[in-house]
Amino acid sequence: MTRVMSWIGVVLLLALPANAQQGTTELRGRVVDxxxxxxxxxxxxxxxxxxxxxxxxxxxxxxxYFVGAIVPGMYEISAELxxxxxxxxxxxxxxxxxxxxxxxxxxxxxxxxxxxxxxxTPLVDVTSKEVGGNIESRDxxxxxxxxxxxxxxxxxxxxxxxNISTESFGSDSVNVNGGDDRYNNYLLDGAANNDDxxxxxxxxxxxxxxxxxxxxxxLTGQFDAEFGRTTGAVVNxxxxxxxxxxxxxxxxxxxxxxxxxxDYFVKKLDLEKPDTKxxxxxxxLGGPIVRDKxxxxxxxxRVRIDxxxxxxxxxxxxxxxxxxxxxxxxxxxxxxxxxxxANNTWGVRWLRxxxxxxxxxxxxxxxxxxxxxxxxxxxxxxxxxxxxxxNKVNTLRIGFTREDVAFANPCFNNNGHDQAACEPTLxxxxxxxxxxxxxxxxxxxxxxxxxxxxxxxxxxxxxxxIKFGIQYEYVTQDFSNQGSGxxxxxxxxxxxxDPNDPSTYPERFSIRVPGPQRYxxxxxxxxxxxxxxxxxxxxLTLSLGLRYDLDILPISExxxxxxxxxxxxxxxxxxxxxxxxxxxxxxxxxxxxxxxxYGLFYNSTRVGQISxxxxxxxxxxxxxxxxxVNGVDPGPENGQFPTSPFLxxxxxxxxxxxxxxxxxxxxxxxxxxxxxxxxxxxxQYAHEGSVGVERQLAxxxxxxxxxIHVATRGVLMNKDLNPGLRTTTSRTSPVVRIHPEFPSAVxxxxxxxxxxxxxxxLGLERRFSGFWSARVSYTLSSGRGNFGGLGTPSNAYQLLxxxxxxxxxxxxxxxxxxxxxxxxxxxVPRTGGLNVSWIARAMSGTPFTLxxxxxxxxxxxxxxxxxxxxxxxxxxxxxxxxxxDSKRNGARGPGFFQLDLxxxxxxxxxxxxxxxxxxxxxxxxxRANFANPSGNRRSDEFLVLTDLRTGGIxxxxxxxxxxxx
Numbered sequence: 001m002t003r004v005m006s007w008i009g010v011v012l013l014l015a016l017p018a019n020a021q022q023g024t025t026e027l028r029g030r031v032v033d034x035x036x037x038x039x040x041x042x043x044x045x046x047x048x049x050x051x052x053x054x055x056x057x058x059x060x061x062x063x064x065y066f067v068g069a070i071v072p073g074m075y076e077i078s079a080e081l082x083x084x085x086x087x088x089x090x091x092x093x094x095x096x097x098x099x100x101x102x103x104x105x106x107x108x109x110x111x112x113x114x115x116x117x118x119x120x121t122p123l124v125d126v127t128s129k130e131v132g133g134n135i136e137s138r139d140x141x142x143x144x145x146x147x148x149x150x151x152x153x154x155x156x157x158x159x160x161x162x163n164i165s166t167e168s169f170g171s172d173s174v175n176v177n178g179g180d181d182r183y184n185n186y187l188l189d190g191a192a193n194n195d196d197x198x199x200x201x202x203x204x205x206x207x208x209x210x211x212x213x214x215x216x217x218x219l220t221g222q223f224d225a226e227f228g229r230t231t232g233a234v235v236n237x238x239x240x241x242x243x244x245x246x247x248x249x250x251x252x253x254x255x256x257x258x259x260x261x262x263d264y265f266v267k268k269l270d271l272e273k274p275d276t277k278x279x280x281x282x283x284x285l286g287g288p289i290v291r292d293k294x295x296x297x298x299x300x301x302r303v304r305i306d307x308x309x310x311x312x313x314x315x316x317x318x319x320x321x322x323x324x325x326x327x328x329x330x331x332x333x334x335x336x337x338x339x340x341x342a343n344n345t346w347g348v349r350w351l352r353x354x355x356x357x358x359x360x361x362x363x364x365x366x367x368x369x370x371x372x373x374x375x376x377x378x379x380x381x382x383x384x385x386x387x388x389x390x391n392k393v394n395t396l397r398i399g400f401t402r403e404d405v406a407f408a409n410p411c412f413n414n415n416g417h418d419q420a421a422c423e424p425t426l427x428x429x430x431x432x433x434x435x436x437x438x439x440x441x442x443x444x445x446x447x448x449x450x451x452x453x454x455x456x457x458x459x460x461x462x463x464x465x466i467k468f469g470i471q472y473e474y475v476t477q478d479f480s481n482q483g484s485g486x487x488x489x490x491x492x493x494x495x496x497x498d499p500n501d502p503s504t505y506p507e508r509f510s511i512r513v514p515g516p517q518r519y520x521x522x523x524x525x526x527x528x529x530x531x532x533x534x535x536x537x538x539x540l541t542l543s544l545g546l547r548y549d550l551d552i553l554p555i556s557e558x559x560x561x562x563x564x565x566x567x568x569x570x571x572x573x574x575x576x577x578x579x580x581x582x583x584x585x586x587x588x589x590x591x592x593x594x595x596x597x598y599g600l601f602y603n604s605t606r607v608g609q610i611s612x613x614x615x616x617x618x619x620x621x622x623x624x625x626x627x628x629v630n631g632v633d634p635g636p637e638n639g640q641f642p643t644s645p646f647l648x649x650x651x652x653x654x655x656x657x658x659x660x661x662x663x664x665x666x667x668x669x670x671x672x673x674x675x676x677x678x679x680x681x682x683x684q685y686a687h688e689g690s691v692g693v694e695r696q697l698a699x700x701x702x703x704x705x706x707x708i709h710v711a712t713r714g715v716l717m718n719k720d721l722n723p724g725l726r727t728t729t730s731r732t733s734p735v736v737r738i739h740p741e742f743p744s745a746v747x748x749x750x751x752x753x754x755x756x757x758x759x760x761x762l763g764l765e766r767r768f769s770g771f772w773s774a775r776v777s778y779t780l781s782s783g784r785g786n787f788g789g790l791g792t793p794s795n796a797y798q799l800l801x802x803x804x805x806x807x808x809x810x811x812x813x814x815x816x817x818x819x820x821x822x823x824x825x826x827x828v829p830r831t832g833g834l835n836v837s838w839i840a841r842a843m844s845g846t847p848f849t850l851x852x853x854x855x856x857x858x859x860x861x862x863x864x865x866x867x868x869x870x871x872x873x874x875x876x877x878x879x880x881x882x883x884x885d886s887k888r889n890g891a892r893g894p895g896f897f898q899l900d901l902x903x904x905x906x907x908x909x910x911x912x913x914x915x916x917x918x919x920x921x922x923x924x925x926x927r928a929n930f931a932n933p934s935g936n937r938r939s940d941e942f943l944v945l946t947d948l949r950t951g952g953i954x955x956x957x958x959x960x961x962x963x964x965x
Contacts, residue, residue, distance in 0.1 A: 004642065020287060023190030023238050023383075024395075027067045027092075028127075028456075028465070031059045031079060034107050038063030042081045042106065045575045049074045049090065049234050050243035052292030053339045057390040064463055065104075066456035069385050069393045071337075072096040072215055072238055077104070085109035088116040095195045097217040097236050098125045099465070101590070105750035123702045123767070124694050127533060127541040129597040131221035131690055131706050131761075132233070133157040136333030137240070138768060139646070141962070142825050143837050144900040146918045146953060147172070148210050148253065148280055151203045154235060156823050158761035159220050160775040161816060162844065164951030165890075168373060169305070169327045169355045170207030173200060175814040176220050176233035178757040178783035179778035180790050181804035183603050188237050189335075189349050191381035191399030196218050196475040196523070197444045197608035204235070205401050206351050206377035211249055212299040212333045214240045221690050221708050222597045224453075225529040226469060229552035229604040231712055232685035241337050242295030248910065251962040253280040255309075259957030263948060264928035265312045266322055268877075274308035274322040282331075294338040303329035308954075310360045312946050313431045313870055314876075316495035319366045343387035349607075352378040358410075364947070366433040369425065372413055375405040381448075391456040395563070399448035407442035412482070424653055426497070426506075427490045430934070430941050439482040447474045465533040471815070473525040477607050480518045481615070484624050487511040489651040492637050492924040494940060499650055502641040507632040507732070509646040510624055511653065511660035513671070517622030519614050523607045524552040531580075538586065545580035547601045553684060560676045562721055562746065573682040576602045591916030603684040609716065612675035612747070625662070625671040629743045630724065634732035653794045674746040678723070682751050686712040692761075700769040705719040706761045715753025717787060719795040719803065722746040726859040738800065749792065752805060755785030755812050766824075774824030779898060781817060788813040794915050796864035810888035811847040818844045824930055825902075831908040843896040845932070847889035852937040858964040864892060867937065874943030881934060882943065893932035896949070899924040916962040926955035 010086035023827040044065045047054040051074060059065045077093055079087040085107040094100050100122060107115055135153050145152055147164065151172040155162030158638055163181065166173035173181040181201025186192070193204045214236035219227065227234045262273045282301035289296055301460045306324035313319040330353070337347040357373045381399040388394055411422035419439040426434045450471040457464040489506035491497070498504045531545040541905035552572055582597020616623055633642040662668065692706030722745055724737035739746070759781035766774045786805040787793040789812030797807040825837035850872060853863035866886045872883040904918030923929075929952035934941045 005891070016634055019655070022241070023096065023187065023236065024069045025072045025094040025096055025703065026465070027070060027077070027094060027102060028099060029065060029102040029104060030063045031065060031083070031104045031106065032063055034105060037333050039081060039106060042079050042104070045078045046070065047076045047417070049076050051241065051295055051337070052244050052347065053337070055387065056342055060391070060458045062459045064458040066391060066465065066825065068454045068456070069395050070094055071241065077102060078855065079104045079106060081106060081269040082111065085113040085115045086111055087115050087117065089119065091121070093121040095217070096215055096238055097130075098134070099127050101126065102722070106812065118478040120699045122590055123696045123700070124591065124593050126586040126593045127535060127544050127584050129222045129226065129584050129595045130216060130219050131590040131692065131708065132219040132223075132765065133765070134215060134217045136215045137213060140213055142902075143823060143839055144902040145923065146900070146922045146934050146956065146958075147871070149203070149207060150210050150216065150237070151235075152212050154218050154233075155841070156775055156777060156821055156839070157218055157220070158704075158706070158763045158779050159759055160218070160233070161814065161819060163465070165202065166377070168202055169303075169329060169357055170353065170379060171202035174233065175398070177708060177759065178755070178789065178812055178814050179232045179710070179712070180780060181232070182606070183229065183230050184232040184235060184789070186235045186237075188351070188379065189239055189381050190383060191379065191398055191401075192446065192448055192473065193379050193401060194446070195403060195444065196446050196606055197442060197477050199608070206353055206379045206401055207331065208237060208239065209299060209301045209331050209333065211301070212239050212297075214238050216365050219498070221578070221688055221706075221710075224375060224543065225531045225547040228466060228527055228529070228547050228578070228602065229525065229887055231601045231603050231684065238336055238769055239333060240284070240286060240297050241335055241347070242288065242297045243910070244288050244291050246285070246287035247965060248285035249964045250283040250963060251299075251960065252279070253958055253960040254279055255956060255958045260308065261926055261955040263954040265306065265310045265948070269312065269320050271310065271320055271322050274310075276308040276324055276325045277304070277306045279304040289336070292339075294336070294345055297333070297335040299331070299333035301329070303327065303331070311366055313364075313366065314944065314946060315430060316496070317938055318432065319431070319706045321367050323359050323361065323370075325360055327355060329353065332547055332839070344385070345380070346384045348380070348382040350378070350380045352376070358533060364431045364606060365436070366431060368434050369436045371407060371409050371436040371438050373405065373407050375403070376933060377403050391632050393454050396427040397448070397450050397452070401448070403442070403444045408438035408439040411435065412439045417482070419482035422486040422789065424487035424489055424651055425484075426651055427488055428494045429491065430494050430939055435486055435580070437484045437486060437488050439485060441480045445476045448472070451671070462534055462536040465535070467529070467531040471527040475523045475525065475607055477521040477611070477613075479521065479611070480516065481512075481622070481650075482516045483512060484510055485512040485516065487653040490632075492632070497650055503636050503639050504638045505642050506647050506651055507636045507642065508626060508628065508910070509644070510626045511658065512622060512624050513658060514664045514666055515622055515669050517615060518963070521607050521611060521614060521761055522554060526550045526552070539586040540586075543580065543582040543584070543597065547578040547580065549576045549578065549604070549683070550574060551605045553605060554606060555613055555677065556612065556631075557677055561618055562652070562676050562748070563679050565677075565679065571677065571679055571681040573686045576683055576685070578602055578685075592693065592695040592774045594693050596689075598689045599688070601686045601688060605683055610677070610749070613677045616670065616673065616675045616846075618670055618674050618676070619667055620670050620674075621665070621667045623670045623672055623674070626744065628734065629672070630728075630737065631734035632732050637732050671743055672759040673747060675747045678748045678750060680751075681716070681749055682714055682718065684712070684714045684751070686710055701764070703764040704761075704763040708757070708759050708761060710757040712755045712785075714751035715755070715787070716749040716792050717753040718747045718792060719749055719750045719752075720745045720798055723798060723800050724861060726856050726861060729855045729857055729859055731854055731856060731863070733856075747794075749751040751804060753785070753787050753793065755783060755787075755789050757781065768825070770772075771829065772824065772826035775823070779819040781815070781819070783812040783815040784810060785812050790814070797860070799858055800859045808888055810890060813846060813889065815847055816844045816889060818842070833908070835904050837902045838900065840899045841897070845895045848891055848893055848932045848935050850884045850935045850937065851892055854938045864888075872943060875935065876944060878945040880943050880945060891935065894930045894945070897925070897927050898922070898929065913965045914963070917965075918960055920958040920960070922956045922958070923953055924955065952953045
């Protein structure tokens with residue numbers, strides 16, 4: 001603890017309190033008279049038109065004014081000075097994360113006289129180097145969405161590929177600039193909403209319902225130093241707040257089997273179409289507690305989903321089947337905001353979601369190997385904004401996030417949580433059956449504290465918008481695991497076990513011994529930043545920032561035979577200084593900006609990233625052992641009965657022998673693979689450079705063009721400290737290790753992973769005006785590296801101590817050369833309220849590797865040597881042909897296309913009351929969007945399409961109703 005407090009003290013010395021735009025916006029400008037002379041001492045009031053809450057400031061000696069830490073929304077700006085007419089300008093839209101520039105001109109006259117100004121809010125932020133875009137509430141409620149998760153809308157912007165999840169409810173994620181979806185940073189009302197165990201591969205920690213989101217900003221590059229802990233994107237969302245009027249909505253969305261076409265494999269295999277249904281209904285209500293002072297917002301949503309699942313096992317059609325994955329969700333949001341005085345406001349927001357799921361069929365498994373998930377997520381944030389002077393503001397924010405989740409099979413959940421009492425898992429070559437081996441749970445708590453301060457300094461060789469800040473997060477994980485406690489038997493082929501046929505016996509057995517596992521883990525994340533947005537003149541703005549990130553992950557290093565750590569020591573990477581520099585140049589008075597920059601960005605090291613050091617140490621009271629240890633029993637492949645005593649009786653667990661070898665309740669040497677820490681383990685980072693232009697083409701239309709280069713370095717990669725060689729090239733030959741005193745692989749993490757990404761990103765946006773809005777995004781990109789770019793990879797090319805990373809070079813797993821999306825909505829003229837909206841997306845396929853696990857040519861224990869270059873074809877129905885370049889990811893899988901449409905009619909009931917009736921069709925063309933096939937030539941499914949990609953739904957209809965008031 002002393003070591004942790006020392007590091008906290010270091011960071012406190014490096015940073016002063018600061019004001020961040022996490023969940024807020026800024027307004028700046030200059031006050032002049034009608035001849036252009038500057039006017040100091042002018043009182044400028046910025047009032048939220050919906051809530052009446054306001055901020056005041058006074059123009060400086062050079063006429064400049066600045067208001068920071070404003071809640072996004074529609075505002076009225078007014079200005080008063082004795083001897084001049086009062087100035088008012090309503091309907092100024094202030095967007096999250098942006099700095100709006102509004103110049104104020106006062107005319108000579110009496111204060112009793114008022115000059116009303118109407119003008120469009122500027123579309124282009126001419127002071128920002130940041131790359132990204134904003135999505136507003138109108139898009140969320142009017143565009144079609146198959147599961148109504150706002151994360152899917154992030155994919156409307158350039159450089160982003162959305163992953164609509166069918167694995168877990170609310171688990172949509174995004175790959176940004178080709179990067180790992182684990183490394184995005186989700187902020188909700190300024191506080192982190194992340195999973196600090198597994199990262200963001202399942203999206204944000206607690207799903208925020210669409211009806212509760214006011215708007216969100218996505219920063220895909222060159223974000224300021226106030227944002228950190230990611231080499232991916234920052235998703236900066238704010239929830240709705242109550243207003244001076246009671247406003248709200250009630251809604252219902254409905255799907256069922258009659259509106260859903262059978263998917264490709266249901267139709268092809270003549271299976272019964274699953275009885276699918278989806279019901280999402282609920283409502284929101286917001287209003288005043290005290291008019292102009294205090295407001296509340298409340299949301300309640302119920303989701304009932306029976307999602308269709310198809311099992312396709314080409315080698316055993318008797319297992320082909322359909323079912324419905326059942327999801328039942330309650331989601332609650334409550335927010336309160338209060339203006340204590342002209343200079344002080346506070347707010348608190350609570351979000352909770354419970355989402356149990358049954359009949360999860362994940363991967364190539366039969367219905368017998370399904371699993372269940374029970375998940376409760378919640379997040380709370382409290383914020384205090386204090387105006388210290390006309391040019392100084394402070395924000396204090398406290399947050400808490402929790403995930404309480406359990407994954408297991410029905411047997412485990414129904415027998416008192418004893419995985420050892422369940423039947424063993426049977427893992428055949430291309431499918432798994434009889435039982436799911438998963439049985440684990442975790443509680444992940446994250447406590448957040450940050451203090452931020454902003455200081456606007458005019459007239460110092462230009463205007464300086466200076467920010468400083470500190471951020472601290474304490475994370476814990478309480479983990480329990482009985483996974484594989486039932487035993488897993490692996491087979492060489494897809495032939496079902498026959499006690500009279502030795503070739504059908506299992507060739508390997510794995511099981512958790514001596515008993516269940518439980519451990520507690522914690523981490524400290526400390527950051528400090530300084531940022532100066534220096535507007536040198538009316539044309540040029542420089543952005544100069546510096547950020548420092550420190551991850552402290554205390555971990556016991558007592559059982560590490562390869563490295564020597566002192567008492568209480570563990571790796572800490574303490575030199576993570578990240579400069580951020582950039583420029584924005586106004587080319588023509590506010591309509592066109594040329595911007596660019598360079599930044600160094602560090603990822604945080606998630607606690608789950610190094611959990612293996614705890615869960616799979618050299619000595620343990622729970623670990624997974626593989627038998628035989630360094631290979632498979634060669635008997636079944638050669639038509640002979642296996643000789644291992646754990647395999648000789650077929651797929652039956654020999655509990656008596658296990659108890660003798662691994663006495664229950666003991667702490668013993670790990671009989672399988674184990675992990676050790678690396679004293680040189682450091683934090684992953686990325687160099688990013690960009691240059692681009694944004695131009696306002698019309699009052700409501702803008703276009704962007706960006707070139708982006710991201711060089712990710714120091715990615716953690718597993719290295720085997722106990723490598724070996726097979727005795728022959730045969731698949732069944734054992735591996736002889738260089739340290740025979742250890743039974744299997746010894747894994748450590750080294751910072752050798754590298755990826756590079758280059759992209760041209762184009763965007764065209766027309767905000768809703770008149771009767772239509774539209775957005776077009778296109779990305780032409782190339783991503784490559786010495787690993788696939790996702791997770792913490794093992795290096796399949798390591799030969800003894802040589803990592804041979806040159807052989808691992810190739811496209812990253814997320815490399816899609818072309819990504820085009822077109823979305824929009826339109827009112828149909830002369831129909832009285834008919835409207836249509838759409839989202840269409842087309843993408844290139846992702847890469848994969850062709851291999852042959854029959855032999856291990858270099859004898860390194862892996863079967864990932866690429867096949868020779870050439871054309872290859874699968875056999876049988878649904879087989880495809882590919883051209884292969886002999887390297888990792890040298891082939892391309894199927895592309896993707898989906899068109900979603902909504903047709904609706906709005907009834908105006910008077911005042912603010914409306915009723916929307918609509919129908920939606922997802923995947924209008926009913927295209928089968930396939931997952932990549934197996935690239936293993938030894939498999940019967942080599943280059944045969946057997947699955948749809950995650951989220952690859954058949955044509956599905958939905959109808960709904962929404963009442964707003």
